Amino acid sequence: MEDRIVNEQTPETCAGCGVAIQTEDPKRPGYAPASALARETVICQRCFRIKHYNEVAPVSMEDDDFLRILHGIGATDSLVVMVVDIFDFQGSWLKGLPRFVGKNPILLVGNKVDLLPKNINLNRVRNWMQHEAKERGLRPEDVILVSAQKGVNIDELLARIGQLRRGRDVYIVGVTNVGKSTLINRILHDYGSADLEITTSPFPGTTLDKIEIPLEDGRSIYDTPGIINRDQIGHMVSPQDLRRITPTARINPKVYQLNDKQTLFLGGLARIDFVRGQHQPFVVYVANNLYIHRTKLENADEVMAKHHGELLSPPTGAEAAQALPPFVKHTFKIPPAGTTDIVISGLGWVSLRGKEEAHVVVHAPKGVSVGIRKGLI
Template identity: 80%
Template sequence: MEGKNIAAEQEEHALSCAGCGIHIQTIDKTKPGFTPKSALEREVIICQRCFKIKHYNEVSPVDMSDDDFLRILNGIGGTKSLVVMVVDVFDFQGSWLRGLPRFVGNNPILLVGNKVDLLPKNINLNRVRNWIQHEAKERGLRSEDVLLVSAQKGAGIEELLARIGQLRKGRDVYIVGVTNVGKSTLINRILHDYGAADLEITTSPFPGTTLDKIEIPLEDGRYIYDTPGIINRDQIGHMVTPADLRALTPQSRINPKVYQLNAGQSMFIGGLARVDFVSGDHQPFVLYVANQLYLHRTKLENADEVFAKHHGTLLVPPNGENGKTLPPMMKHTFKIEPNGPTDLVISGLGWVALQGKKPASVVVHAPKGVSVGVRKGLI
């Protein structure tokens, strides 16, 4: 009898969740990979966590460290494969996978900018592509090509598949990136377009949905591998509750908000960040953030008082009643020179564009640990 139990456990261990890649187990409900034994009879097996995400949008946190994810990615360098690195065009800095060369070894890299459907309609996509290529080189990454896609809408998928076919040369394909850049959504789009939607991978806006490497077989016996996302902890999304994360994550095409500011005025982006126009001539500040975020303009001299009084009520997210306490706000001071379009970027939240025609002194307040910086204007 004991031998049969051991054999059953070994058989379960050989199974992986089709949604997140974790090894299936039926013993401990509190551990990753749990699924009821009755679910093992299904053609496509998913763990209970993936089932709750898919059907109830309910997320159970999983205790996995950064080392667990890095261990999975470290094996790529020892393979002969094509590496497809996915970045979020809306949050390029926050979605950049640092140190990629040490993971991939000598394998070629195809760089894919996802979520292009979130960018304003009037944007020149060729310029965006060239901008991404330039930014990648500045970070020491030499890619075979740069493509723009929308995994959500299906735009650019045919071109991507054709380019993967040209570059992989009979090798496996690894899809890599940080959390929430849309890797799994991208693979689901590929599966759907090729009539294999029953193999759907679990997706959600929450970090760490994919827990282990997921194998998708190709016709020539090779595989596409969806890998767990590395967590960039300098993104603001890792500091808020799931409800607040939905509020700050763009759900549709961004509508830029233009504010004509004078020196001595401040802009609040919900209760998540604040931009102070300290000195300079009257000029436009264009905010590229999720459409549903509340924006509030006030005098700089009143800004501290407004924040103290209304944070979590008028200035939301975060939601004061059920919200998560954010780290203290830190100041980031920038001198904007008249050298052309300039973006002030808040990792995971969006950016504020200045024309760069007039000098300006600007202070950005963001929770401690959130990356804030300046870049050449994207738009």
């Protein structure tokens, strides 16, 4: 991508999250003290505290605010870059994307490739993503795997954007926390201006409005606020526990050889009962420091009642455990052909590959999406 980033900034908006700057009400989005307006790069107080103190700074943003911005993309002539989290593909899928973008071409980017286990076949992952996208009614022009955090394949991504955009604007879209702003910061630092930096954090809703980054040809790259997928478990836990369940390093799969009538607890956030089937491995792909506890199915209810929030954590503490929605059951019959993943949105997945049908019940907080898919690995 030969286009260069132009170091321009609209002083009326926050350079970190894109919200309009105001100096009157510290409780409203976009507040900055009047003295901050004299700085070359203006950011709101919320972005300042996220960046320097890693503080949670909730704001009042409704789903309609996000949808209003995305709906406007369909009226433009642009290249749309949809970013998904490879580790949480289902949970990070932007539902209804075609109706947002109209006839604009779409480039699908799988971020956080650095979290996948070693020795994985990345071509197979690309093909898997293309298949999953088509299953959801989306036919992207291409699929690129990157790590915004580590800078993996950024050259390839920029070259493909340059080929596909053909003099048009570029809109970066996705749900919260897929790494859109980190990706744009990587582009800015490597190929543009290090003076500009978009605020990033592990908390949902960091980008509050569309952020424009001008290109030399008069066009722009736009970072858009992330749509909140409320079926992700990360929206139900405290910021402290969100950090614990969000992978920050390459996943080390954990293998548990289970007989039927055994149970696995993924911390205190999900429970997997192997009700009936042949002895087989359950391969768990979650954040490396998430505690996993195995017990007999007949003891699982008692273990949950006695240890939820303590031994079975996160959630951390009895109060956090009580704040979770009640657990509901999801029943699956896992076919013997090939590998099947049981996916818990925002937490990870468990892979099964048995020679006979397996009957599994997954317990997860009400509202969390739980499903099965063709095995990713």
